[in-house]
Amino acid sequence: MWQELRAALRPKGLEIVTVALDSGGAIAARPWIEAAKADHPSLIDERHLCDELLGIVNVPSGVWIDETGTIVRPPEPAWPRRPAFADREPRPDDPPLRAESIRVVRGLRYEAERYIGALRDWVERGAASPFALPGDEVVRRSRPIPPEVSSAAASFALGLELHRRGQPERAAYWFGEAMRLQPDNWTYRRQAWTLAGPDRERFYATDWLSEVKRLGAESYYPPLEL
Amino acid sequence: MVAAVFDSLFVDAATFERLTGWSMRPEGLCRGERCVPVAAAKGRVDVRAFADRSSSALVHDAENGLWALGPESGGRALASATLPELELPQVDGEPFRMSSLRGTKVLLVAWASW
Numbered sequence: 001m002w003q004e005l006r007a008a009l010r011p012k013g014l015e016i017v018t019v020a021l022d023s024g025g026a027i028a029a030r031p032w033i034e035a036a037k038a039d040h041p042s043l044i045d046e047r048h049l050c051d052e053l054l055g056i057v058n059v060p061s062g063v064w065i066d067e068t069g070t071i072v073r074p075p076e077p078a079w080p081r082r083p084a085f086a087d088r089e090p091r092p093d094d095p096p097l098r099a100e101s102i103r104v105v106r107g108l109r110y111e112a113e114r115y116i117g118a119l120r121d122w123v124e125r126g127a128a129s130p131f132a133l134p135g136d137e138v139v140r141r142s143r144p145i146p147p148e149v150s151s152a153a154a155s156f157a158l159g160l161e162l163h164r165r166g167q168p169e170r171a172a173y174w175f176g177e178a179m180r181l182q183p184d185n186w187t188y189r190r191q192a193w194t195l196a197g198p199d200r201e202r203f204y205a206t207d208w209l210s211e212v213k214r215l216g217a218e219s220y221y222p223p224l225e226l
Numbered sequence: 227m228v229a230a231v232f233d234s235l236f237v238d239a240a241t242f243e244r245l246t247g248w249s250m251r252p253e254g255l256c257r258g259e260r261c262v263p264v265a266a267a268k269g270r271v272d273v274r275a276f277a278d279r280s281s282s283a284l285v286h287d288a289e290n291g292l293w294a295l296g297p298e299s300g301g302r303a304l305a306s307a308t309l310p311e312l313e314l315p316q317v318d319g320e321p322f323r324m325s326s327l328r329g330t331k332v333l334l335v336a337w338a339s340w
Contacts, residue, residue, distance in 0.1 A: 053310045138307040158285060
């Protein structure tokens with residue numbers, strides 16, 4: 001998805017690095033990476049280290065890092081273009097739940113044009129770009145860590161470990177704790193629901209569609225604060 | 227700091243550093259310029275003492291004898307604008323350090339297959 005932009009901006013001094021937040025590791029991520037024919041570094045984050053190190057709670061999220069290794073924009077929704085699935089129409093033969101899911105996905109916020117415009121400006125102008133934030137603003141915009149968010153991270157780590165050990169039911173208990181403690185962390189939720197596979201309904205009382213409808217599709221990705 | 231799982235509350239300092247990024251120094255456990263005054267007895271970190279003094283959550287799964295340590299609470303995910311040291315495998319398994327890109331602007335994009 002990012003390869004085209006990378007080809008355009010690499011000669012101007014920008015590298016793109018993708019990180020798959022995926023406990024399924026390279027096996028889960030490789031088909032997408034190969035389909036994208038990505039030339040850029042494509043990293044795998046099985047432990048979700050970036051969630052906590054950078055404060056990422058949903059995907060896709062972009063972080064800008066300047067030539068000195070300084071973050072100039074913390075995690076925020078990042079789309080290279082409006083995704084094709086955002087304009088899909090339900091077909092008459094779609095089951096009701098699928099049709100509803102397509103309609104909800106259409107209602108999510110995709111601010112690709114504004115985001116890429118700001119990115120191009122930063123690539124051209126560097127620190128002079130108004131979109132490159134000072135350090136104190138980067139810190140202020142990063143996610144707060146109250147005690148319950150620390151507990152959520154510990155619970156999620158236990159869930160991943162127990163899933164790896166072949167205890168999906170016990171893992172689901174800890175994933176559920178992580179969701180309860182940090183309900184706006186969609187990387188925890190979506191990873192846990194996927195890992196549960198056919199047991200999802202047995203382990204969890206809710207799902208992505210129900211939760212996004214409850215929240216309101218327009219709030220799933222926050223507005224860009226450019 | 228990232229969450230880490232242990233099967234004991236006393237962990238050798240090298241393992242603790244590998245999993246959490248906090249290393250043993252004379253002044254305590256340190257990460258960058260931040261130090262937490264926890265003494266290591268015989269080279270082992272007292273995880274409960276570290277959790278108490280760093281305001282990090284410590285969660286216990288009694289059925290499996292596991293403890294998980296969360297990140298320090300009370301601050302923000304980014305304590306400063308400096309990118310934390312981050313090394314992850316590429317899709318072919320080769321390790322990649324983000325610091326290898328110093329001198330270049332980088333857009334890091336987090337995504338997932340799920």
